Amino acid sequence: MLFGVMMFSSSKEEFFFCSIFLALFFFASTASAVEIPEIPFDYLSDDDNFSALLLDEFPSSERSFAILADWEMSGDDSASAISIWRSLLRSDNYEMRNWAALWLGIIDTALAENFPEDVPWGIFWSAIKNRYKTPYNSLGMLKTLQGDTIPDVLILLAQYWRGLIFADFKRADSALAQWNEILKNYPMNILSGEIYYRSGLLHFLGGEYTSAESSFAQALDFYKVSSRKSVHWWADEAAYLKMLSFLREEKFDSAEVELSHLERISPQSKYISTAEAILSAYRDNSAVFGDEIPSSFRADLMMKNGWAMFDAKKYRQAYIYFLDAYNAQNSQDALLMAAECAYNSKDYFTADSLYNLITDFELKKYAVWGRGWCQARMKKYGLARQLWESLLGDSTFEDDVSFAIARSYYFQWSLNDAIENLGEYLSKHRKHRRQAMALLFFAQINAGDTATAIETAKKYLDKYPSGRTSEQIALSVANAMFARKNYSALLNWVDMTDKNFSGTILDSLVLLSERAKYHLGDYDDPLEILNGMFERRGESPLAISLALDMGNELLASNRWNDAIYAYSKAQAVSLPGDSEWCEATLGILRAQFGIGDTISAFLTLNDLVSDGEQPWIARGQIFVGNWIWKNIGDMERALMLYQNARRDAKSSAVMDSAVLAIGKLYFSAMMFSEAAASVSERWKTLEKSSPVSYDYAMLIAQSIWEEGLQDSAVFFAVAIADSIFGGCDYLVSVGKMALSQGRPELSEKVMDKIKEIGCQDVPASFLLQMGDAMVQLERISDACSLFALVAEQHPDDSLGETARKRLKIFSIKEDKK
Secondary structure, X not given: XXXXXXXXXXXXXXXXXXXXXXXXXXXXXXXXXXXXXXXXHHHHHOHHHHHHHHHHHOOOOHHHHHHHHHHHHHOOOHHHHHHHHHHHOOOOOHHHHHHHHHHHHHHOHHHOOOOOOOOHHHHHHHHHHOOOOOHHXXXXXXXXXXXXXXXXXXXXXXXXXXXXXXXXXOOHHHHHHHHHHHHHHOOOOOOHHHHHHHHHHHHHHOOOHHHHHHHHHHHHHHHXXXXXXHHOOOHHHHHHHHHHHHHHOOOHHHHHHHHHHHHHHOOOOOOHHHHHHHHHHHHHOOOOOOOOOOHHHHHHHHHHHHHHHHHOOOHHHHHHHHHHHHHHXXXXXXXXXXXXXXXXXXXXXXXXXXXXXXXXXXXXHHHHHHHHHHHHHOOOHHHHHHHHHOOOOOOOOHHHHHHHHHHHHHHOOOHHHHHHHHHHHHHHOOOOHHHHHHHXXXXXXXXXXXXXXXXXXXXXHHHOOOOHHHHHHHHHHHHHHHHOOOHHHHXXXXXXXXXXXXXXXXXXXXXXXXXXXXXXXXXXXHHHHHHHHHHHHOOOHHHHHHHHHHHHHHHHOOOHHHHHHHHHHHHHOOOOOOHHHHHHHHHHHHHHHHOOOHHHHHHHHHHHHHHOOOOHHHHHHHHHHHHHHHHOOOHHHHHHHHHHHHHHOOOHHHHHHHHHHHHHHHHHOOOHHHHHHHHHHHHHHOOOOOOOHHHHHHHHHHHHHHOOOHHHHHHHHHHHOOOOOOHHHHHHHHHHXXXXXXXXXXXXXXHHHHHHOOOOOOOHHHHHHHHHHHHHOOOHHHHHHHHHHHHHHOOOOHHHHHHHHHHHHHHHHHHHO
């Protein structure tokens, strides 16, 4: 059945109702055009009398045949009626052809090979019959059915069917325009509910859920007041889809109300169990579903979970959800997002593979764009450009692709190509103009074209005077000018740009300009650079850092007073207790001892202890303890400072400095037993792989040796050498001790350990001495091996010559044996 009102009918009763409705509507619209003969009522009780009367009194009247056909149809003799209407299709009478076309179309469009296309109903049914074969022709035919001469019912049906055909073409806007026109001109017609439903369905499929909710609500309002609810097959589906629309917008309470509405208007609806399962899954944001949830909604829920993870930058979890969504419904959108997740997880190979699976025409372009970036991240820039070039000419991607291609040359460090392509991009495009200008500058500056780069920088800063990239460009130009010794240009550059910047960038620009003044001869002393910096940026971190660095350099050069001046600059603008204040105060203390101002130095130490923080306090105490022991020899006072430092130290590095200072103090006082004992406790817990383990091990071995326990010292050294930091250097030092005391048998143990752990780069002079020790122990073969190694390492100097002479002597003796 192809008539619009009846195509969804589920029973003959519904079909008959719709047919009668249409016939009555038609007659009401055309009563003036069709004359119906008056027939005596008593004849109507007998079929034979009625037929005889018509044939006797109107033997040649087509109207009588039409009435007879209608009578036969009402008497359920459809075969006779169809035969009559078929014959009337060939009538010369316009109204008869139109009437016959109407009824043959109502019964079945297949009953007429060709409907007459010169009458309205013939045009309508011909268009409907051929809508799949020639849809565009059908649209054109249906469009002609309008105007004052066309019955309202036919105008309505023609527009309704034009909407259906547009919907088949996925032209939702055109379909909605047709249906909205019907609702405007015929607000309450028998198709209003269905039109609202179909409009809602198009909105739903297009993701316009708010509009879908409104259309479904109007459809259900129509259903509510309809007296023929059984005809409206779409009612439960409208309620179901309305509920789903609420869910898509996460209006869970409204969705629950609509589910109750569905259960109320259609208790036996096949959608109820599915709706309940879907609502529960959405409320719980579940990722585990039963079979009752359709794949499209499994995919949707997976997509929602995926987006939540993606927005949280949890790309690996998002990847799993999107991939599950793809598997649930073969969603190309989900596949694209899975590829995006792999890309953001830096799994570029997997991302490229997923992008390559996308077949949707529009999404494939985005996939090609993504594949290009995958190749670029894998440093396959040529392949990346090939992919991107396939998108050139597409207005959506033209600008982005052109910039990506230009930028890829910069990533590849093909600077000349980058300069050429970035320049071309800037001449044709605008979207990425700011980034392109910045990259052009960096390409030029790195390619050595400083003059052109500066011109590009001026243009960039004129257009974009502030921002992080602007700061980087301004500082890069200043550094380039300083490197090229263009000091005057640098001063002009800073004067021109400093008003646009603040913070560390401005600090750096000002410092460069102050250094430029020194090179131009405006300053005679480097300290004037410091003064200029403090005048212009006195409280900036860079000014403080400059003062500390300069103080350290001056201290190392024994320029004590200048060092105090520099440190005092930093101290004055720092808060007591800050690391900068502590470092400056310790520097002042050291410089004061350097000039011999011990009274001021001890006062400074008191300030450091009272206002400073660790580790600076301990470092100050250790420094002063060293000075006291070296210059005054007051062991007790020095020891007290070391012990205070060890007690209060909060870092293992400072504690080790204090412990070693105590041990070295005892050692230098020739209190060797106390020296070893003072570090033994810390030695037990010390991480032997740390660099300071060498200092501990050396102090212990030397203390044991000086106590006269030389065998024990060597035994200790050999036992720990392969576990401490710098074990080979340590063995060489202990070996030298044994060699210096003429103990070849102890040297032998050290040398054997050196060979055992495979030490490399052992000093040649040490090896030569060890060779001599082996000779004393009559280990001639080992001695010759050591001499040969020295000769090989030093072919052209005196060490090598000595080794070759000894090798010659002792190899002969070895041969004689």
